[in-house]
Amino acid sequence: MNRINKKLKEDKKLLSIYFTAGYPNINDTVSIIQDLEKNGIDMIEIGLPFSDPLADGPTIQASSTQALKNGMTSEVLFNQLKDIRQSVQIPLIIMGYFNPMFQYGVEAFCKKCQEIGIDGLIIPDLPVDVYHEKYQAIFEKYGLINVFLITPQTSDERIRYIDSISNGFIYMVSSASTTGAKVGFGEEQTKYFERIGNMNLNNPQIIGFGISNNQTFTQATQYAKGAIIGSAFVKHVTNQGINTLDKFVNSVLNND
Amino acid sequence: MNYNVNEKGYYGEFGGAYIPEMLYPNVEELRQNYLKVMAEPEFQKEFDQLLKDYVGRPSPLYFAKRLSEKYNTKIYLKREDLNHTGAHKINNTIGQILMAKRLGKHRIIAETGAGQHGVATATVCALMGLECIVYMGEIDIARQAPNVARMKMLGATVVPALSGSRTLKDATNEAIRDWINNPVNTHYIIGSAIGPHPYPDMVTKFQSVISEEIKWQLKEHEGRENPDYVVACIGGGSNAAGTYYHYLHEDDVNIIAVEAAGLGVDSGESAATSVLGKEGIIHGCKTLLMQTNDGQITEPYSISAGLDYPGVGPMHAHLCKTGRAEFMAITDDDAMKAGLKLCELEGIIPAIESSHALAIFEQKTFKPDDIVVMSLSGRGDKDLNTYINYFNL
Numbered sequence: 001m002n003r004i005n006k007k008l009k010e011d012k013k014l015l016s017i018y019f020t021a022g023y024p025n026i027n028d029t030v031s032i033i034q035d036l037e038k039n040g041i042d043m044i045e046i047g048l049p050f051s052d053p054l055a056d057g058p059t060i061q062a063s064s065t066q067a068l069k070n071g072m073t074s075e076v077l078f079n080q081l082k083d084i085r086q087s088v089q090i091p092l093i094i095m096g097y098f099n100p101m102f103q104y105g106v107e108a109f110c111k112k113c114q115e116i117g118i119d120g121l122i123i124p125d126l127p128v129d130v131y132h133e134k135y136q137a138i139f140e141k142y143g144l145i146n147v148f149l150i151t152p153q154t155s156d157e158r159i160r161y162i163d164s165i166s167n168g169f170i171y172m173v174s175s176a177s178t179t180g181a182k183v184g185f186g187e188e189q190t191k192y193f194e195r196i197g198n199m200n201l202n203n204p205q206i207i208g209f210g211i212s213n214n215q216t217f218t219q220a221t222q223y224a225k226g227a228i229i230g231s232a233f234v235k236h237v238t239n240q241g242i243n244t245l246d247k248f249v250n251s252v253l254n255n256d
Numbered sequence: 257m258n259y260n261v262n263e264k265g266y267y268g269e270f271g272g273a274y275i276p277e278m279l280y281p282n283v284e285e286l287r288q289n290y291l292k293v294m295a296e297p298e299f300q301k302e303f304d305q306l307l308k309d310y311v312g313r314p315s316p317l318y319f320a321k322r323l324s325e326k327y328n329t330k331i332y333l334k335r336e337d338l339n340h341t342g343a344h345k346i347n348n349t350i351g352q353i354l355m356a357k358r359l360g361k362h363r364i365i366a367e368t369g370a371g372q373h374g375v376a377t378a379t380v381c382a383l384m385g386l387e388c389i390v391y392m393g394e395i396d397i398a399r400q401a402p403n404v405a406r407m408k409m410l411g412a413t414v415v416p417a418l419s420g421s422r423t424l425k426d427a428t429n430e431a432i433r434d435w436i437n438n439p440v441n442t443h444y445i446i447g448s449a450i451g452p453h454p455y456p457d458m459v460t461k462f463q464s465v466i467s468e469e470i471k472w473q474l475k476e477h478e479g480r481e482n483p484d485y486v487v488a489c490i491g492g493g494s495n496a497a498g499t500y501y502h503y504l505h506e507d508d509v510n511i512i513a514v515e516a517a518g519l520g521v522d523s524g525e526s527a528a529t530s531v532l533g534k535e536g537i538i539h540g541c542k543t544l545l546m547q548t549n550d551g552q553i554t555e556p557y558s559i560s561a562g563l564d565y566p567g568v569g570p571m572h573a574h575l576c577k578t579g580r581a582e583f584m585a586i587t588d589d590d591a592m593k594a595g596l597k598l599c600e601l602e603g604i605i606p607a608i609e610s611s612h613a614l615a616i617f618e619q620k621t622f623k624p625d626d627i628v629v630m631s632l633s634g635r636g637d638k639d640l641n642t643y644i645n646y647f648n649l
Contacts, residue, residue, distance in 0.1 A: 051552040052425065052538070054432050055276040061419050073550040098274060099537045103551030124276040125537065149277040153439050158280070176278055176439040 003091040003119045004145050004168045007042055008204050014226030015217065015252060016043040016206060017233050018095060020063040021080075022072030023049070028242055029080045035242070037090050039249040042226065045122060048077060048096030055124045057180035059231040063238070074104045078112050085117035093147065095122040106135055110142040120145035120168055132165055147171050152192040156199065163201045170203045172196060172224060174210040180231030182210050185219055193223035217252050259504040259571070259580060265453025268577060270544075270570035273452035274537045278436045282444075283540075285359065287454045293358045294351075294461065306350050307465060310383070311340045313347075315466075317473035317629070322601040329622035332477070333604075333632045334470055336495060343607065343634030344463060344495040345376035349445055351462030353380040356443035363387045363442040367431040369396055369424030369491075370561030370638060371403025372607075373447030378412035388412040391430040393423040396561060403638060421555050424565055428539050448492025449569035452540030456497075456569050463498025470629055471502055483627040487512040489613040491527070491562050493569035495633035500581070510582065512620075513572060514613045516558035517585035527556035528585040529568040530576045538567040544576065559588040559642065560608040562634070590615040592646050595636065607634030608642060 007014065017036055021029045033044055049064035049072050056064070077094075084092065094113065101109045101123065113121070121144055126135070128148055139146050145168035150159050153176055162170065174189050175182055185193075189210070196205060204225035211220055212232035220227040229252065236248045265271050265287070273283055293299055307313040316335045324331045336344035349366075356364060364381050366388070368374030374390040381388035390407055394416040397404055407414050420426040428446075435444045449456045449463070471481040486503050488496035490513045503509040518526035526532060533544035538553060546554045546566040558564045568576075575581035586594075595611030598604050606614065610633045622628055636643065643649060 051420065051554075052429055054429055054539075055278060055436065057433070058419070065420070068552060075550070097537075099545075099547065099553070100551035102536060103534075103547065103549065125274045125540075127273060127275065127280075128277075130272065130274070151278050151281075151439075153281040154277065155281075173278060177437050178278075178433045181437055 002143060002145055002168070004043070007091050008169060008225060013221035014042040014206065016045060016226060016228040017041050018045040018047055018228060018230035019233060019237065020047040020049055020060060020067050021077050022067030022070045023063040024066065024237060024241065026070040026072060026076070027080070029077065030084060032242055032245070033084065033088055033092070035245045036249065037088050039246045040253060041090065041249060043091045043093065045093045045095040045228065046077070048074060048094055048100060050097040050100060053097060055178055057178040057231060059180045059234050063234045074100055074109065078116060081116045091119045092117065093120040093122055094118055098123050098126045107138050110138050110144055113144055114142040118144070120147055122147045122171060124149060128162055128165055136165070149173050151176055152188070159196070159199065159201070163203055166203045168203065169225065170201065170205045171228070172205045172207045174207055174220070177209060179209060183212055184210060184216055190223070197223050214252055214254070257578060257580070259575060261453065261457040261571070267571045267574035270542050270573040271453055271456060272542050273540060274542060275452045275540045276436065278439065279432070279452070282435060282439055283452050289359060290355065290454050290458050293355055299354060299358065302354055303351055307347065311346050311350065312338065313465065314469045314473070315339055317470055317477065319477060320602050323598065326601060327617040327622065328624050330625070330627045332474065332483070332627065332629045334466060334499065334629060335632055336466065337604070337606065337610070337632050337635035341376050341379050342637060343372045343376070344466065344498065344631070345373045345447060346379065347465055347498065348447065348459050348462045348494060349373070349376040349380045352443070352445045353384050353386070356386070356445070357384065359443060361441060361443035363438065364445055365389045365391065365431050365434050365442055366445045366447060367391050367424065367427040368447065369427065369564060371396070371400040371407065372562060372634060372638065374412070374414070375403055375406045375410070377445050377447070378407040378410035381412065382410045389434065390414050391417050391427040391434065393417045393421070393427045395422045396424065396427070400561065400638070424561070425553065432539065448494045449497040449571060450492040450539055450541060450543070450567060456541065456571055459494050460497040460501055460571060463494050464501035466495070466498035466631060467500065467502035470499070474627070474629065478627060482506050482509050483629040485510045485512055485622070485626065485628040487514065487613050487616065487628060488631040489514045489563060489609045489633060490568060490572055491565045491609065492567070493572045495631050497569060497571055499631040504580070511575065511580060512616065513575065513581045513583045514616055515583060515585045516560055516563035516591070516612055517587045518557040518559070520587055521585050525557035527558040527563050527565065529566065530583040531585060533568070541570050543567050543570045544573040560591065560612065562607070562609040563612065584616055584619065586612040586615040590618060594618065595643070596647065604632070605636035606632055607636050608639045609633055
């Protein structure tokens with residue numbers, strides 16, 4: 001069974017962290033992953049940087065630009081991760097835009113992911129229908145779970161369709177925004193969380209966008225299996241470097 | 257061979273809608289409605305009326321006698337430079353502002369490079385009384401000050417794009433991010449034949465008035481609708497798309513697309529996407545794209561801000577790949593000289609974008625009885641500073 005599916009079966013609320021690979025320094029990737037696992041993170045999204053990240057706000061844009069300047073590429077990332085499964089057990093997901101994967105060759109990319117022990121991919125600009133028609137068979141051949149996003153504007157009909165194509169979890173974007181644009185949830189969000197909760201979807205949901213601390217993590221996981229923190233973590237790394245990740249994780253999980 | 261978009265939004269293998277889920281409802285709403293709205297008699301009437309009374313269409317098809325004599329062929333110029341706001345861009349913004357109103361949107365966003373599309377968008381927003389926000393790269397804001405002032409006079413808010421290279425590509429990213437953050441009340445007026453389906457097709461159809469007019473105008477001049485060649489410059493490719501549209505399936509009409517070679521196709525400072533680009537995804541569509549081997553989008557270069565784009569519309573990528581269109585690349589120097597030549601021979605100061613198209617006569621020989629129709633996409637007022645610096649005027 002894929003590590004993601006196994007993790008989703010655990011009787012606990014999950015905290016997933018996104019970070020940009022190659023940031024702040026090109027060789028920080030592996031130590032960030034190891035450190036996050038050691039501190040109790042359940043799942044990690046490794047951001048493959050892109051020159052034109054359309055769905056991201058200033059924080060992740062800036063980290064991507066710096067990572068590319070540092071020399072990060074698909075090939076460099078795969079090399080950094082080649083022995084990762086000797087030390088890390090939690091699910092690892094690569095999150096990135098489609099063009100770098102497309103240039104690498106979708107099948108070659110997926111094959112490499114399987115060799116390394118990557119469990120899934122999140123590709124915000126690969127549409128569900130294109131995935132379904134052209135790439136689903138390849139992803140499945142290499143045992144990869146593709147994770148799709150839904151937003152408050154996504155219709156019930158489309159959510160059902162996405163649910164039917166998914167085989168891991170659904171990434172529930174908390175509000176119509178780019179990453180890091182809004183913090184916290186209002187009534188509009190909780191209504192949306194409840195609406196999705198009541199749909200009894202086949203795939204569990206994990207909420208992302210707008211989660212930055214214990215309060216928002218607790219709030220989000222009242223309605224979903226877990227939550228994802230991206231921009232707030234990248235900001236922490238920008239401000240405090242990579243030696244105090246424990247402080248960040250503890251503040252989210254334990255409110256201290 | 258079909259050169260139009262298919263029902264899935266593709267031109268051959270190019271096109272589609274590679275967008276984050278956050279944009280899906282907006283783009284889908286547009287996709288479901290654009291053809292229906294455009295077919296409404298009331299919409300058509302309003303569009304045609306505005307093109308006539310406000311834009312000043314039809315734009316003349318002018319037989320350039322002295323230019324023709326110099327190159328020993330028959331050259332007609334389609335005078336899009338005489339449109340209100342000085343370029344073909346307004347054809348599309350008129351269409352899209354009417355579309356936005358039909359869809360109940362009251363907030364308009366746009367991207368702009370040199371500022372021509374920004375001015376054309378600000379203009380129609382003023383005309384309709386709608387809020388207008390234009391994203392423009394910080395570097396372009398500095399080098400296109402008169403157009404920034406025009407947009408402000410027209411009531412638009414100009415927001416600097418501070419990310420990446422701070423030019424057109426980044427302004428487009430910022431506009432898309434704005435749309436993600438404002439999914440309900442906002443319409444995004446894309447200025448070129450790029451973006452996720454249905455944009456390339458919608459923009460092409462609004463610009464197709466150019467070739468629609470060429471057909472009957474050429475018939476008046478020459479007794480035939482079809483020239484031997486239609487020629488246009490290409491950045492994203494909206495004026496080219498409009499110039500070719502009604503000729504795409506006329507086999508006796510040759511199509512020439514003129515890209516910006518910058519300092520030379522192999523110089524590393526170029527925008528000749530058909531030569532330097534590979535298949536990839538930019539701003540929501542699959543097309544030819546200048547990029548690194550790792551799939552990072554690279555920075556193009558051209559002296560002309562309107563051609564300074566790392567991609568090309570998906571329709572043009574298809575025309576290139578199928579060989580339907582002949583692609584030529586013109587350097588900064590050759591374009592500037594051709595622009596000055598048009599001033600001297602015909603008394604017309606062209607936009608530097610259009611000058612690229614004019615420069616092909618130095619490179620390609622046409623027969624004396626060939627009829628060549630060239631789109632003069634814009635006038636050169638906006639480029640005066642560049643001309644002054646280049647020629648030490």
